Amino acid sequence: MSGAPPLPQPSGLRAWLLSAKPGSRAQARLGRAYLSWRVFSRNPLAMLGLAVVVALVVLAALADWIAPFSPVSGGDLRTQRLLPPGGPYLFGTDDQARDIFSRLVHGARITLFVVALVSIIAAPIGLLVGTVAGYMGGWVDAVLMRITDIFLAFPRLVLALAFVAALGPGIENAVIAIAITTWPPYARIARAETLTIRNSDFIAAVKLQGGSTARIIWGHVVPLCLSSVIVRVTLDMAGIILTAAGLGFLGLGAQPPMPEWGAMVATGRNYLIDQWWVAAVPGLAICVVSLGFNLLGDGLRDVLDPKAAR
Amino acid sequence: MIAPSAPNPMLEVSDLHVVFGTGRLRVDAVKGVSFSVEAGGAYGLVGESGSGKSTVLRAICGLAPVTGGTVRIDRREVETPRDKGFYRTVQMVFQDPYGSLHPRHTVDQTLAEPLAIHGERDAEARILGALREVGLGPSFRFRYPHQLSGGQRQRVAIARALILRPKVLLLDEPTSALDASVQAEILNLLEQLRRTFGLTYVLVSHDLAVVAHLCDRLLVMQHGEAVEETSAAALRTGTVASDYTRSLVAASRGYAREPAEREPVLRSSG
Amino acid sequence: MANGEMANGEVEGGTAGAGSAESIRHSPLAIRPLLEVEDLHVRFHLRTGTVHAVRGLSFALGRERLGIVGESGSGKSQTGRAILGLTPPPGEVTAKRLAFDGIDLLTASRRQLRALRGGRMTMVMQDPKFSLNPVMTIGEQIVEAYRAHNPKAGRAEAKAKALAMLEAVRMRDPGRVFALYPHEVSGGMGQRAMIAMMLVTDPDLLIADEPTSALDVTVSTEVLRILDDLVSERGMGLILISHDLKLVSSFCDRVLVMYAGRVMEEVRAGALHEARHPYTQGLMRCLPTLQGGTHPLPTLDRDPAWAR
Numbered sequence: 096m097s098g099a100p101p102l103p104q105p106s107g108l109r110a111w112l113l114s115a116k117p118g119s120r121a122q123a124r125l126g127r128a129y130l131s132w133r134v135f136s137r138n139p140l141a142m143l144g145l146a147v148v149v150a151l152v153v154l155a156a157l158a159d160w161i162a163p164f165s166p167v168s169g170g171d172l173r174t175q176r177l178l179p180p181g182g183p184y185l186f187g188t189d190d191q192a193r194d195i196f197s198r199l200v201h202g203a204r205i206t207l208f209v210v211a212l213v214s215i216i217a218a219p220i221g222l223l224v225g226t227v228a229g230y231m232g233g234w235v236d237a238v239l240m241r242i243t244d245i246f247l248a249f250p251r252l253v254l255a256l257a258f259v260a261a262l263g264p265g266i267e268n269a270v271i272a273i274a275i276t277t278w279p280p281y282a283r284i285a286r287a288e289t290l291t292i293r294n295s296d297f298i299a300a301v302k303l304q305g306g307s308t309a310r311i312i313w314g315h316v317v318p319l320c321l322s323s324v325i326v327r328v329t330l331d332m333a334g335i336i337l338t339a340a341g342l343g344f345l346g347l348g349a350q351p352p353m354p355e356w357g358a359m360v361a362t363g364r365n366y367l368i369d370q371w372w373v374a375a376v377p378g379l380a381i382c383v384v385s386l387g388f389n390l391l392g393d394g395l396r397d398v399l400d401p402k403a404a405r
Numbered sequence: 406m407i408a409p410s411a412p413n414p415m416l417e418v419s420d421l422h423v424v425f426g427t428g429r430l431r432v433d434a435v436k437g438v439s440f441s442v443e444a445g446g447a448y449g450l451v452g453e454s455g456s457g458k459s460t461v462l463r464a465i466c467g468l469a470p471v472t473g474g475t476v477r478i479d480r481r482e483v484e485t486p487r488d489k490g491f492y493r494t495v496q497m498v499f500q501d502p503y504g505s506l507h508p509r510h511t512v513d514q515t516l517a518e519p520l521a522i523h524g525e526r527d528a529e530a531r532i533l534g535a536l537r538e539v540g541l542g543p544s545f546r547f548r549y550p551h552q553l554s555g556g557q558r559q560r561v562a563i564a565r566a567l568i569l570r571p572k573v574l575l576l577d578e579p580t581s582a583l584d585a586s587v588q589a590e591i592l593n594l595l596e597q598l599r600r601t602f603g604l605t606y607v608l609v610s611h612d613l614a615v616v617a618h619l620c621d622r623l624l625v626m627q628h629g630e631a632v633e634e635t636s637a638a639a640l641r642t643g644t645v646a647s648d649y650t651r652s653l654v655a656a657s658r659g660y661a662r663e664p665a666e667r668e669p670v671l672r673s674s675g
Numbered sequence: 676m677a678n679g680e681m682a683n684g685e686v687e688g689g690t691a692g693a694g695s696a697e698s699i700r701h702s703p704l705a706i707r708p709l710l711e712v713e714d715l716h717v718r719f720h721l722r723t724g725t726v727h728a729v730r731g732l733s734f735a736l737g738r739e740r741l742g743i744v745g746e747s748g749s750g751k752s753q754t755g756r757a758i759l760g761l762t763p764p765p766g767e768v769t770a771k772r773l774a775f776d777g778i779d780l781l782t783a784s785r786r787q788l789r790a791l792r793g794g795r796m797t798m799v800m801q802d803p804k805f806s807l808n809p810v811m812t813i814g815e816q817i818v819e820a821y822r823a824h825n826p827k828a829g830r831a832e833a834k835a836k837a838l839a840m841l842e843a844v845r846m847r848d849p850g851r852v853f854a855l856y857p858h859e860v861s862g863g864m865g866q867r868a869m870i871a872m873m874l875v876t877d878p879d880l881l882i883a884d885e886p887t888s889a890l891d892v893t894v895s896t897e898v899l900r901i902l903d904d905l906v907s908e909r910g911m912g913l914i915l916i917s918h919d920l921k922l923v924s925s926f927c928d929r930v931l932v933m934y935a936g937r938v939m940e941e942v943r944a945g946a947l948h949e950a951r952h953p954y955t956q957g958l959m960r961c962l963p964t965l966q967g968g969t970h971p972l973p974t975l976d977r978d979p980a981w982a983r
Contacts, residue, residue: 117547123511127549296505299468300565304519305492314518318509453891454862555747584746584918586975589961593971611892618963618972640965656892657965659925660899 131398141394147387154203162197167352169193177370186376190362191352195376198354202377205355206384209270209339214328216274221281222324226316228282229289230308240286246279251334252341259347266355269348273338277331281324288320322399329392333385340381356381415444415479415605416465416573422473423457423464423629434460436629437474444572447599447606449616449623451653457629458609459500462575465607466497478573489523496566500578502558506550512536512561513546519569535564538601540594556587560594567598574599576608580615592618613640613657625650708735709880709912710758713772717753717936719765728753728766730936736880740906740913742927742944744920746958750936751916755882758914759798760788776879794824796880797873802889803865807857813868814853817841817875824876840871844901863894867901874905881906884916899926920947920958932958935982954981 113130117123135141154161163183169175169192180187186195228239246254251273258272292298293316301311340357342348349355356377363374423435435457442448450458463469465476467487476483478494499505506515516532525531533543539560550558559579566574579595580588596619599606610616616623617637625632625647633647645651655661717729729750734741745751757768760780773780775796780788800806808816817837822828828836834853841849844867857865866886873881883902887895903926906913917923923930924947932939932955940952950956957975962968 115548115552116544117511118544120511120513120547123513123547123549296499296501297507300497300499300505300562301518301522302468303466303492303495303497304522304565304569305487305489306518306522310522315507319507453893585920585958586746586961589963589972589974592963593974596971614963614965617965617967618970637967641967652893654965656896659921660896660903661925 135394135398138394138397140390141397144387144390144392144394147383148391151203151207151384151387154200155207158200158204162194162200164194164197166193166198166201166354177366177373179370180372187370187372189359189373190366195359195373198359199356199377199380202354202356202359202380205266205349205353206336206339209266209273210332210335210388212270213274213277213335214332216271217277218281218324218328220274221278222285222317222320224278225282225285225287226289226312226320229286230293230312230316236286239282243279243282246276247283249276251276252338255338255342256345256347259342264347264350266349266353269339269342272342273335276338277335280331281327284323284327285320288323289316292316292319326392326396326399329388329395332388332392336381336385336388413444414441414477415446416448416607417441417477417480418461418465418474419477420474421461421464421471421476423460423469424472425469434469434629435464438624438626438629438631439474440624440631440634442605442607444605445599445603446622447608447620449620450607450609450626451611451613451616451623452626452632453611455628456626458626459577460629461626462497462577462607462609466495466575467491492571493523493569494571495573495575496569496571497575497577498559498562498566498579501582502555502562503550503582505562506558508550511547511549512541512553515561515565516568519565523569525569531568535568538567538598539564554587555583556590559583559587559591563591563594563598567602570602571604573605573607576606578610579608581610581612588615595619613653617641625653707777708737709776710736711772711774712736712758713770715754715757715770715773716768717750717757717762718767718769720767721765728936729757732933732936732938734931734938734941736912736914738879738910738912739929740903740915740927742923742930743914743916743933744918744923744930744958745933746918748935749933751918751933752884754933755798755884755914755916759792759796759882761792761798790824793820793873794876795878796882797876797878799866799869799873799881799883799886801885803857803862803869806869807865807872809857812854812856813860813872814838814841814855817853817868817872820872821875836875837871840875841868843874843905844868844871845897846871861894863890863898866890866898870898870901870905874909877909878911880912880914882914882916885918886915887922888917888919920955921962937982939981953978 109129111122112126114122114126117126164170170188172192175188175192177190178184178188184194184196186199189195189198224239224243228236254276255269255272258275259268262268262271298311298315301315306314339348340355340360343355343357344361346358346361349358351358359377360374360381363370363377366373418441419439421435421438422433425432425434438457438461440448450461452458460469464471465483467483467485471485478491483491510518513532516535517528519525520528520531532546536543536545541557541560541564545553545557545561550561553561563579576595580591583591592615595606598604606619608616608619617640620637622634622636624634627649632649633645635645635650639645640654643654645654712735713733715729715732716727719726719728732750732754743751743754753762753766756762758773758775758780760768762768768781770781775791778787778791780791783791807813811819814834814837817840818830818833821833821836825833838849838853841852846852846864846867852860852864852868857868860868866889870886881902886902887898890898899922902913905911913927915923915927920930920932924942924944927944929944930942930947932942932950932952934954939954940950942950942955947955947959950959954975954977957973960973961975963972
């Protein structure tokens, strides 16, 4: 508390966060997080990306209150079909006389559901396969990486198509199909990272304390690989959204009348020339959200992965 | 040349061979090295890079394969893989204090890990105690490695090695990455800890002066083989047997300009 | 040019008869110093504040061996880099005077600087692994370095020069080493190749930043001896930057001891025991010796006044 250095002292909370002598585990963690946040928040594009993602989450959470109309049942088919933007319909109506804005807001839920579920399934699988392969080496590495290679050999959408065709169309199956096709790159990243870590002295030190292989991988290797995988997952979000939309567009993802953005673009395709808003608005939403995740991922990389930073 | 076995040996290495790879890639890193260290003693391994001195340490603690020969701790031959009891007896301090601490773990986590692995109770008190032993206050407990200087990191590494109360400490160039003044502090700390806990040291270094300061006896190694076993006292009086040791002694004195001074060293047959 | 040719001719005899170099080494300094440094400051403006790495350093260098000693963070390496204009980006170099052979380095054009750097003044770094291009043979790199500063030289001439230089750094088989890639040679050979590359342009000033700390003791003695002989034969100025007080004082003519960006004192080589500054004395005393010093070793108490 005493002995003020020549630098102007930051105020209470910041001083506590930036303290070089943290007094508890929580303070040390929070201080570290705060430093990362300071780097991140200095990047305006990353902040824009974060704003888009936060907006998506808010939309999805409050969809029932934000959307003025029902997303599935339309109005009068004779008078309210394919109305242009304006009036009570912010983005116009579609061929079923449904409010496009309401469908868009509810569609945010589906998009978020897909994105969250895919990352929850794919990231841990990739991380586990990659770290185990990288740390164990030998035949374990060979077997796991060949499996990874097999999955990598097919284009993502084609493989997802095959899975959905086998499992049957529907949003859950689409998620599973996408997750199965997304994990291999994460495994590769995690393995590459593990290879650089596994011969370091701090891993040798845990071995010398008698730490088991599982303990070393889980407690010491995974935390170091986590950040680059998180960055990669965030950057992949755009691709995942596009794949989900692609499946929806082909009628293999969300089934009507679910307001899935890709399926919305697909229905709008028929009216592309005269009623452009039917396809353009959900298309634009896909575009903005993909871009948001990409910017966020770039910003996260600068914070979490100093090696890749300029 | 083979060391007479000490009366009360804590560590005995006899005819140790370490081979990496096979066929064309085969490297004989250590070729038949023997030495023994009595309990509470300090033994030095000296040599240049590639002499196999670090590999001997790594073979003792199981980080490198023992291809031939035996390693005995407290008169019992070690098993491969080493059991948990072994790790409670033998611990190691690494050369690079920047690489031997997990960059995302606080000092607290680093010190808690060995206690958790061995199911020790009373972690709180033991962590604070370990920090005190190496001369760090409780204010260091929740810092990350990047918030510490090189010397402080090495102190944390020593605290981690000592927290399980081992009997043997293997020191792999513990001060070569540090500034001279910090090196002095760490050497003093190591000396004091050895006295306090009756530890047995094996110190690997390329610096003859450091080894002579800390150890009574030492083994000079070259190309994976033992050149000679000698004592710090013999180094002091210059009564060493081999030319190689003599050239190491000469080099450690600094740069000798006059050719006349170095020629006899290289030519002498001892 | 003539100097270079002569040096090559001498090299073979040079190893045996180092005595001929003796006379040059003790020749009086030139009237104008080779390098003048007055009130040199190196500052790094970072987000977290300004780091003042070198603070008001002044010295003059003739054709002699000057040692700069200090612990990590003393600013010794930044001094060497600042002289060559190699201070990394956020750094700012200011000085009252920074002149090489009368040429003001602070106002010199980029072109002029480029011609000087690598031509008349060069640097040998700590680790040859990072300073040599991994995809070019050692010989090619030396040829390249020579031709960059002697554009008129033909390939054959440059190659002859490179081979002679490799011989000058006592490579046993210069022809074979010429065709090797950096990863195919040992650390000591790499460092010697590096020295050959740096000296092929016959520089007047060589800055060696920890040239031997990545090498084994016996190899480093060899490398130092080569440097020593080359410096004497060619009458170069040499700045040896190192953390090793013992080595620097036994190799150089005089030694600057740096702490926290300042020179604590200047010591005549071989007269370390006469050092008066408590920092220098402390640095010397805290080294363990073969003779068996005190137990425990005296530690260094840093006086905050030194850094002021």
